[in-house]
Amino acid sequence: MKLITLLFSSICFILSSTISVANTLTGEIIYNQIVEQLAKKNLHANPSISMVRHFPICPSRVNINKIFGSWKTVSISCPDTNWKLVVRTNINNKLSVMQKNETQYVAKTNMIVALKTSLNKGDILKDVHLTQFESTKNVGGGVFYEKDQLKGRTLKRSLSVGTIIRARHLNPDWIILKDQIVTIEHQVGSIIINAQGIAQEAGQKGQRIWVNNFNSGKKVLCWIKDNKKVTTNAKVY
Secondary structure (H helix, E strand, C coil): CHHHHHHHHHHHHHHHHHHHHHCCEEHHHHHHHHHHHHHHCCCCCCCCCCCCCEECCCCCCCEEEEECCEEEEEEEECCCCCCEEEEECCCCHHHCCEEEECCEEEECCEEEEEECCCECCCCECCHHHEEEEEECCCCCCCECCCHHHCCCCEECCCECCCCECEHHHECCCCCECCCCEEEEEEEECCEEEEEEEEECCCECCCCEEEEEECCCCCEEEEEECCCCEEECCCCCC
């Protein structure tokens, strides 16, 4: 009887752990949901959120709402819990498929980038893999119009020949890696103070990451400015 009880408890623990892992809400999930929602609005987004960060479990899809009257910043919330998050979307207006003409939206002719050959998950995109085709249809957001925007990027999933490449198909474009030595810039008025530090996590341009300051030994929350520099000031562009 004790053996049966022990086995039953073990099975319950395993099932509980499996369900917990399955429902874990990560930065990558939120990133993809933001990209997909803004793509429906014909906006190309590259949210500033750590892919490996974990959030409280949300049984249903998170709510994504614009704030300050713009999609440049969104609030993330879970309908079943009371936690909230604010994320910068880093919308690239140059990649919009549509342009406003008076009160109507009309399609422009664009050269959309697609795959010239099938590729596997993890493959690095090269010029020989890419082609462009002319389209006057609304193909949605999250697409690319220049091959150079995709060279060197890695695929998050396998894609077949002819697939239009979208932001959600790509792994994050990290410009700073974890444990990379960076310059920390702090500006007060016209005075700029620089210090050396080490990145505690990977990040994309405009994203906030923790950096360990060599001089003080303290962790500082900074915005990524370029592939070698971070700043304590919020405005990085």
